[in-house]
Structure formats: structure tokens, C-alpha cells
Amino acid sequence: MDLKKELIDIICFFEDFFLSQGMNAVLAQYLNLLINLFLLTALVLGVNYVIKHFIIEGFKLFTNKTKTTLDDFLIKSNFPRYVGRFVPLYIIYQLFPLIFIDFPEVLEIFYFLVNIYIIILLIWIFRSIIRSTRNYLKTREEFNDKPLESFSQVIMIFIWTIGLMFIFSEITGIDIRGFIISLGAASAVILLIFKDTILGFVASIQVSVNDIVRIGDWISFEKFGADGTVTEINLATVRVQNWDNTYTTIPTYSLISDSFQNWRGMQESPGRRIKRSIYIKQNTVKFLTKEEIDNLKKIGLIASYLETREAEIDKYNESNNVDKSILINGRNQTNLGIFRKYVDSYLQAHSAVHKEMYMIVRHLAPTPNGIPLEILCFSRDKRWENFEYISADIFDHIIAAIPYFDLKLFESPSGDDIRELAQKAHEN
Incomplete structure (x- = not known):
């Protein structure tokens, strides 16, 4: 409690100073607020810099010395970076309410946004762990024949569903248990009315999780007459600009249910x-006679090949006493x-x-x-x-x-x- 009082005194330092200089109270309050926000931003950026360039880089050096590859996959999936974001978030969570202690409306919005961000950050962390685990298991021989992609998709859909429920609960203020009960009672009507939206939603998650299509990819989808660059991906449709500058709209769930060709691999390959x-x-x-072969030796690209090949064939035919009066006998070109x-x-x-x-x-x-x-x-x-x-x-x-x-x-x-x-x- 004493620490909190001391922090409040520090935060109010500039306001007290301005008031002692005879400044208007309202102006002094807002100037103090701006200065504290600037200092908070500088502090958060400094902490973020330290985490990014020291802690995260230190984690990378540690993983390079370990024998397991799981930590390497965690690095590739940005796991340390996501976890490191909790430190500046904690600083903001502790200091921001003290800075805006006289602005309860702002604090209400602040707590709401922070809770949403924490939920999303936790989803990212779980996604990173799932991707890293999946990629690590792919390197193990005993899991080569296991449907790891399907398992990871199901888990990610489950995590996103739970995360979205908590986000909806934060937005509406409805208790999560009451939301689940009411959702179950209305599920039949929801499925009937929003069938296409739900299919598109599930497809969008799968497209995102599996990185099936990105904006800018060249795809060919014969069923819909699409052959061009993906310009837009949303919940219900994928928009493709064809090479004749026409546009084709494809249902998002068709990317999951139907077969199409994505040329990204070619574009990313060396050739x-x-x-x-x-x-x-x-x-x-x-079969060629010796005279015909001698004539082909004038072709520069195969001259040395013909010389070497002819010597090998002649040596074989001579060692086996092949009768070359008939061209088909022995080895020939x-x-x-x-x-x-x-x-x-x-x-x-x-x-x-x-x-x-x-x-x-x-x-x-x-x-x-x-x-x-x-x-x-x-x-x-x-x-x-x-x-x-x-x-x-x-x-x-x-x-x-x-x-x-x-x-x-x-x-x-x-x-x-x-x-x-x-x-x-x-x-x-």
C-alpha cells in the first residue's frame, strides 16, 4: 500500500510542480498526464528493447547449444517473443491505472482492451506451442504416418472457439457459463441460419492455420474458372484477379472441400x-554405321561423348569376337x-x-x-x-x-x- 502511495506521489510530481508555479489546475493536470504517458511509453519501449535484444537473443543462444530441436521450433514460431510481451504488459497494467486514477471512464476502456489482448496473446502462445510440437513430431520417425496436421487443426479450432467465447463474454458482459448454455439452446437455429457463415468461418481458420492460401498467391481453380492472383480473403469468399483482369469470387470453404492448384511453391523455388x-x-x-557416327562427331556438344562411347563399344565387340558384318550384332549406337x-x-x-x-x-x-x-x-x-x-x-x-x-x-x-x-x- 505504501509503494502504491509513493508511485502516486511520483506520478503527481509534475502536477504539484505546475500548481506551485501558479498554473491553472486543469491545465496542470493534463500536462502532468501527457508527461506521464510519454515516460510510460519510453519505459515500455525500453523494457521491450531489453527483452527483444537480450532475453530473447539469450534464449536463441541457449537453444543452439541444446540437442533437442523442439526449442528451435519454438524460436521459429515466435514463442519467446509472445511470452516476452507479458513483461511490458504487466508494467502498463500496474502504472496506467495510477496515471489515469482521476479518469474512471478511460480506465474502464483500458481494462477491457487489456483483457481482450491477454486472451489473444494466450491464443498466439498456444498456437505457437501447437505448431512447434507438430513440426517437432514430424521429425520423429514414429510419427511419420500419423495425421498430425488434422490433430493440430482440431486443437486450434477448439482453442479459437474458447478464446472467442471469452472475447464475446468480455464485450457483452455475459457470464461465460450463461453464454455457453444460451448458445447450446439456440445452436440448431444458428446452424440453420448461419450455415454458410459457419462453413466460411471454419474454412478461414483452417486456411490460416495451415497456410493454404495467402494474399498474393497465384492459384488455379478449374471448377470456378479462376486462374490468377488472390487479392482478398475474408470470412465467406476469396477474390481472385485473373490474368485477363477479370475477377472470380470463390467460396472460402471450397478451398477446403475442393482441389485447386497453388503456384506459391513454384514462385518460392529457384526455378x-x-x-x-x-x-x-x-x-x-x-543403328548407326561408323561413317554416320564420324559425321555426327562434327557436332561440338557430343563430339567427346561419341569418341569415348565408340571406344568403349569397339573394345567390347572386339573382346567378344562380335561379327560386325551385320550391324545388329553386339553393342551399337x-x-x-x-x-x-x-x-x-x-x-x-x-x-x-x-x-x-x-x-x-x-x-x-x-x-x-x-x-x-x-x-x-x-x-x-x-x-x-x-x-x-x-x-x-x-x-x-x-x-x-x-x-x-x-x-x-x-x-x-x-x-x-x-x-x-x-x-x-x-x-x-
């Missing part, structure tokens, strides 16, 4: 995937195999292709339209217009290179092809 196939006519694939190696070397040398990501040139199963040769790589530039330019540049070159290997692209006959064939048949 953007190029995956496309060209179809080679099967009857143009053949094919024009398609060499072309595949050429495409791989071309991608390795291309400056716009990301060399540290997947790069594959492979055959797929033959089809009635020919042999698919699939090219899978990643462009360094992820911007759409540049990505399309890079893709076109790569396949322009590959298609133009095909005839040099005595291969042909499969192409369905056009009307001109049929007429030309009929004309030749008529002439003969």
Missing part, C-alpha cells in the same frame, strides 16, 4: 519447371540415343536452364503417335513471359536439330499431304 514431349517417328530410329544425349548436353550448356535442379531427358512408352521424348528441366527466370520465351527457344532448337540425326517428328497428315499423295499416285 520454374519445363516439362514437354516431342514425338519421334518410330520407323526413323536405327542408335540415332535416337545419340540425339537424346545431344539434347541433354544442350540443356547443360543453356544459360537459362537451372543446373542445380532436376534435368532429365527420357523416353516414354511408345504410342500410336510415335516415341515420346520427354524433356524435364527448370528455367532460372520464373516470370511468365520470360519462361515462355525460354521454353520456346529450347524447343525451337531441339525440333530444328532432329533432321541432323536422321530422325523425323511424328505429324498427322494434313489435307495438303493427302492431296500431294493422291496427285503422285495419279501421275504414276
Whole structure:
């Protein structure tokens, strides 16, 4: 009690000083209030600085020395920062009422806001603990097949529900037990009237907790014809600006109930995937003679490969006394195999292709339209217009290179092809 009296005397110091100088009482009171608010703000900022740069950083140093990873996940989820906010909050809670002791209306608003903030802060702390625990358990082999995401979602929905109940109780002044009883009695009517709102509310929590969609994400949602950037997320709808500058509105709960494509992973990755196939006519694939291989050695990208490969094959055939009077005997090189190696070397040398990501040139199963040769790589530039330019540049070159290997692209006959064939048949 004595400490409180001493604090009040300190807080009233400037007011007493101004009054002793003959200042108006009301003016002295308000000037004293402003000075105390300034000093309180400076004190809180100073304490917050100390907590942030010493206590929290000290906690980080401590976690770096421990063997467990749970504390590392707590750092990533801002757990120390949330807990540290209680210290300046406690200072404000103790000093603010003394500063505004003559303003009961302000104190009533202050206590209301502080209680709301404490509830929200506790929710954040629980959310941090749940996320950290979930991410830690994901690193444990025995939990790899457990639905940790679902468990954490259910717990977070439960925590948010309880938190919102307490917030509603603070706003309305209704006792929490009475609020729960009245809510249970009216639940059937509430579910019927606010079905879409409740679905949107639950979906919004899940979208937020699981970080499914953010504002600025590029999503494709075929069901609703959406393909563009998310510009707004609210309780009932998600607004998407399509690439033709039109807007599509999607129910929020559809993000949970339906499947859509989020391109955020591509935007955050080092490169953007190029995956496309060209179809080679099967009857143009053949074994190559020595003369044909010597001719292909003039192509710089595969010259050294052909030299090494030819020496290996010749050594094998000689050691096994292979009869090479017939080309099929022993080991041989094919024009398609060499072309595949050429495409791989071309991608390795291309400056716009990301060399540290997947790069594959492979055959797929033959089809009635020919042999698919699939090219899978990643462009360094992820911007759409540049990505399309890079893709076109790569396949322009590959298609133009095909005839040099005595291969042909499969192409369905056009009307001109049929007429030309009929004309030749008529002439003969």
C-alpha cells in the first residue's frame, strides 16, 4: 500500500510542480498526464528493447547449444517473443491505472482492451506451442504416418472457439457459463441460419492455420474458372484477379472441400519447371554405321561423348569376337540415343536452364503417335513471359536439330499431304 502511495506521489510530481508555479489546475493536470504517458511509453519501449535484444537473443543462444530441436521450433514460431510481451504488459497494467486514477471512464476502456489482448496473446502462445510440437513430431520417425496436421487443426479450432467465447463474454458482459448454455439452446437455429457463415468461418481458420492460401498467391481453380492472383480473403469468399483482369469470387470453404492448384511453391523455388514431349517417328530410329557416327562427331556438344562411347563399344565387340558384318550384332549406337544425349548436353550448356535442379531427358512408352521424348528441366527466370520465351527457344532448337540425326517428328497428315499423295499416285 505504501509503494502504491509513493508511485502516486511520483506520478503527481509534475502536477504539484505546475500548481506551485501558479498554473491553472486543469491545465496542470493534463500536462502532468501527457508527461506521464510519454515516460510510460519510453519505459515500455525500453523494457521491450531489453527483452527483444537480450532475453530473447539469450534464449536463441541457449537453444543452439541444446540437442533437442523442439526449442528451435519454438524460436521459429515466435514463442519467446509472445511470452516476452507479458513483461511490458504487466508494467502498463500496474502504472496506467495510477496515471489515469482521476479518469474512471478511460480506465474502464483500458481494462477491457487489456483483457481482450491477454486472451489473444494466450491464443498466439498456444498456437505457437501447437505448431512447434507438430513440426517437432514430424521429425520423429514414429510419427511419420500419423495425421498430425488434422490433430493440430482440431486443437486450434477448439482453442479459437474458447478464446472467442471469452472475447464475446468480455464485450457483452455475459457470464461465460450463461453464454455457453444460451448458445447450446439456440445452436440448431444458428446452424440453420448461419450455415454458410459457419462453413466460411471454419474454412478461414483452417486456411490460416495451415497456410493454404495467402494474399498474393497465384492459384488455379478449374471448377470456378479462376486462374490468377488472390487479392482478398475474408470470412465467406476469396477474390481472385485473373490474368485477363477479370475477377472470380470463390467460396472460402471450397478451398477446403475442393482441389485447386497453388503456384506459391513454384514462385518460392529457384526455378520454374519445363516439362514437354516431342514425338519421334518410330520407323526413323536405327543403328548407326561408323561413317554416320564420324559425321555426327562434327557436332561440338557430343563430339567427346561419341569418341569415348565408340571406344568403349569397339573394345567390347572386339573382346567378344562380335561379327560386325551385320550391324545388329553386339553393342551399337542408335540415332535416337545419340540425339537424346545431344539434347541433354544442350540443356547443360543453356544459360537459362537451372543446373542445380532436376534435368532429365527420357523416353516414354511408345504410342500410336510415335516415341515420346520427354524433356524435364527448370528455367532460372520464373516470370511468365520470360519462361515462355525460354521454353520456346529450347524447343525451337531441339525440333530444328532432329533432321541432323536422321530422325523425323511424328505429324498427322494434313489435307495438303493427302492431296500431294493422291496427285503422285495419279501421275504414276
